[in-house]
Amino acid sequence: MKKSLLFLLAAMIIYPLAAQQTVHRDRGTIISPEVHADGSVTFRLEAPAAESVEVVGDFTAADPARPQPPTASLTLNQEGVWHYTTAPLRSELYNYHFVVDGLAIKDPSNVYIQRDIASLMNYFIVGGAKADNYAIQDVPHGTVARVWYPSPSTESKTRRMCVYTPAGYEDSLCDYPVLYLLHGMGGDEEAWLSTGRAAQILDNLIAQGKAEPMIVVMTNGCPQHASAPGESHEGMYKPYGVRSMDGSFESSFGEVISFVDGRYRTIRSARGRAIAGLSMGGFHSFYISLNLPTTFGHIGLFSAAVRPTSGGIGGVYDNSDEKLATLFESAPALYYIAIGREDFLYDHNVELRRRLDEAGYPYTYIESEGGHTWRNWRDYLVDFLPRLFR
Amino acid sequence: MKKSLLFLLAAMIIYPLAAQQTVHRDRGTIISPEVHADGSVTFRLEAPAAESVEVVGDFTAADPARPQPPTASLTLNQEGVWHYTTAPLRSELYNYHFVVDGLAIKDPSNVYIQRDIASLMNYFIVGGAKADNYAIQDVPHGTVARVWYPSPSTESKTRRMCVYTPAGYEDSLCDYPVLYLLHGMGGDEEAWLSTGRAAQILDNLIAQGKAEPMIVVMTNGCPQHASAPGESHEGMYKPYGVRSMDGSFESSFGEVISFVDGRYRTIRSARGRAIAGLSMGGFHSFYISLNLPTTFGHIGLFSAAVRPTSGGIGGVYDNSDEKLATLFESAPALYYIAIGREDFLYDHNVELRRRLDEAGYPYTYIESEGGHTWRNWRDYLVDFLPRLFR
Numbered sequence A, B: 001m002k003k004s005l006l007f008l009l010a011a012m013i014i015y016p017l018a019a020q021q022t023v024h025r026d027r028g029t030i031i032s033p034e035v036h037a038d039g040s041v042t043f044r045l046e047a048p049a050a051e052s053v054e055v056v057g058d059f060t061a062a063d064p065a066r067p068q069p070p071t072a073s074l075t076l077n078q079e080g081v082w083h084y085t086t087a088p089l090r091s092e093l094y095n096y097h098f099v100v101d102g103l104a105i106k107d108p109s110n111v112y113i114q115r116d117i118a119s120l121m122n123y124f125i126v127g128g129a130k131a132d133n134y135a136i137q138d139v140p141h142g143t144v145a146r147v148w149y150p151s152p153s154t155e156s157k158t159r160r161m162c163v164y165t166p167a168g169y170e171d172s173l174c175d176y177p178v179l180y181l182l183h184g185m186g187g188d189e190e191a192w193l194s195t196g197r198a199a200q201i202l203d204n205l206i207a208q209g210k211a212e213p214m215i216v217v218m219t220n221g222c223p224q225h226a227s228a229p230g231e232s233h234e235g236m237y238k239p240y241g242v243r244s245m246d247g248s249f250e251s252s253f254g255e256v257i258s259f260v261d262g263r264y265r266t267i268r269s270a271r272g273r274a275i276a277g278l279s280m281g282g283f284h285s286f287y288i289s290l291n292l293p294t295t296f297g298h299i300g301l302f303s304a305a306v307r308p309t310s311g312g313i314g315g316v317y318d319n320s321d322e323k324l325a326t327l328f329e330s331a332p333a334l335y336y337i338a339i340g341r342e343d344f345l346y347d348h349n350v351e352l353r354r355r356l357d358e359a360g361y362p363y364t365y366i367e368s369e370g371g372h373t374w375r376n377w378r379d380y381l382v383d384f385l386p387r388l389f390r
Helices: A002-017 A198-207 A250-263 A280-291 A320-329 A346-359 A374-387 B002-017 B198-207 B250-263 B280-291 B320-329 B346-359 B374-387
Strands: A041-046 A053-057 A071-073 A081-085 A092-100 A103-105 A113-116 A119-126 A143-151 A157-165 A178-182 A215-218 A273-278 A298-302 A334-340 A364-368 B041-046 B053-057 B071-073 B081-085 B092-100 B103-105 B113-116 B119-126 B143-151 B157-165 B178-182 B215-218 B273-278 B298-302 B334-340 B364-368
Touching: A041 A092, A092 A374, A103 B103, A143 A250, A157 A198, A178 A250, A178 A280, A198 A215, A198 A374, A215 A250, A250 A280, A273 A280, A273 A374, A280 A298, A280 A320, A298 A374, A320 A346, A334 A346, A334 A374, A364 A374, B041 B092, B092 B374, B143 B250, B157 B198, B178 B250, B178 B280, B198 B215, B198 B374, B215 B250, B250 B280, B273 B280, B273 B374, B280 B298, B280 B320, B298 B374, B320 B346, B334 B346, B334 B374, B364 B374
Parallel strands: A178 A215, A178 A273, A273 A298, A298 A334, A334 A364, B178 B215, B178 B273, B273 B298, B298 B334, B334 B364
Antiparallel strands: A041 A081, A053 A071, A053 A092, A092 A103, A092 A119, A113 A119, A143 A157, A143 B143, A157 A215, B041 B081, B053 B071, B053 B092, B092 B103, B092 B119, B113 B119, B143 B157, B157 B215
């Protein structure tokens, strides 16, 4: 018994010593952010020597009568802990950071972060409504894999993709439909999984019966790189925004499809294929579907960077009228356009719709509040998925 | 032409606007850390208003005559950028953070981070020797998947694992050997991939012909949780160290093996199975191999938390002499013990070896410098993998 107690004691010592190599260990009891039942959120930072601490976030108050400013000052208590509680916030995924004496820092008590190009951002979820779709629920979960595929037409020859296979895929003999889901400028194959919460949205909508079980393939739309930063032998460079809208990625997309159809049990026809993307990825979806006009039965343009006239880098818009005609001859089940009224690409999308209207091509149009934001792109994905493969 | 230029201009605007939702965007040109060809490293932080900036890291100088202190002060230049350059460092993966006016912060210019329980740590790699194994090289890459498996004997019923399948697995018809690789206290199914760099080490050793192509299954050794923090419907709680050495995870391990053998093309016998773990995971490997004495042909105990006498929580050590005898009757191809001379578990491992020696059981013993550190555990993995399945 005494020995057991000694062992217990020894085992307890293991915890603080579990990683001597760790140069900084948060052993504190500070909880930040703390999301309360009413949707208000408390931020805390232990910084007794600081002179000022602010929180900066993309907050939206649940009740306009109780607005929540995007920047707020924290108050220092006697224990050296700065704290601030917001008004109740609308159900959403929020990003924030602290500013301590003028220096922007991450919240050291929050391990949950997303990356946007070269910036890490703390995040939290206020549930209770739409953002419940972004949280992990007690439902069957799909498998998420990081996969390398051959891409002989690009410089790196092999490239990285993220693949979501729905719960049940591995134990089934069925063929599954595939959504190719493309990121925007500055993003990469991780963007829809991280900031887009695509795996959670899929798990939840499929479990609710709102979306068909489907494979989702998230590629890297920048052929200058084989993968997201730090995930290839290009090394751990500082990420930077890469614009790739000259057809070089788009024209390699046949390699993606043939790899996916070779490796996974897929429905190998337009009725089982969708392509959608945000911003630059909306342009990619536009371009790829024009050039492979019978490949996709469902096309989604989220805040798409489309300029639907001739020209463009590498002539990517050349003959787009003829190509649109060919595409719509094959009568895609869904041609979907979504954009926010404040999006800087709004007018380009007005022009695209005008062309579609003039030619009499059917499409679905969603106009939302807000601008060129992940908040909108998550909304569009939640709206788009139930329309596929039905 | 004019329109093309306008489009180019519009496209360039997309970059800064690509994520209006981002509340903090690092648009700076600060590169930190910068690893130089000689292994010295420059740190930089833009903080013109700060009064003092220090870097704290687990540095090891390449040349003892030019030592590198673990804490060093940065110097402010006229542009408001603090900077410091280390002595040349030995090839290694290093962690560090900054301290600004007494507050520990992450390096805002470095997006590469690892998590240890509730702490995020910046890291970088100094290559040129052993740490080249931790970097991603231009070799074929395996697939890394996050997979949910049924675990009816545990409270969560389904649990999460990470699975590495080697390059070529999907295009082959062969059965593959499997290494079950277990984390320590405070870790989870992500630990060996993140801090352990297991996927990179496997890609590199397999490409060099030093290790056999193998499947590697990384489980979560804390049955109190279904997954790593934030990866299950338990939500985005603040991570805390979980000790689980009472047999409750270990006794569910048959569920892991039967899932893996059902889903993957595996060699379903001891010659094609290995189990290894660090610290608490070393205890798990010890315990599981004792209780499934004909299942694993290769057993690895890295800095293992073994107290090889009777008793223990839940009687996990009961009858261990008899169980060891049964295990060694089946003549495992490898029984591997590795520990650092400064490890606080060193004496327990001396005692384990004494027992093995007295009984005349063969084993391989590696004694290294240092203590209970990921640095050692990565070294042990690199040493262990080539000994498997040969």
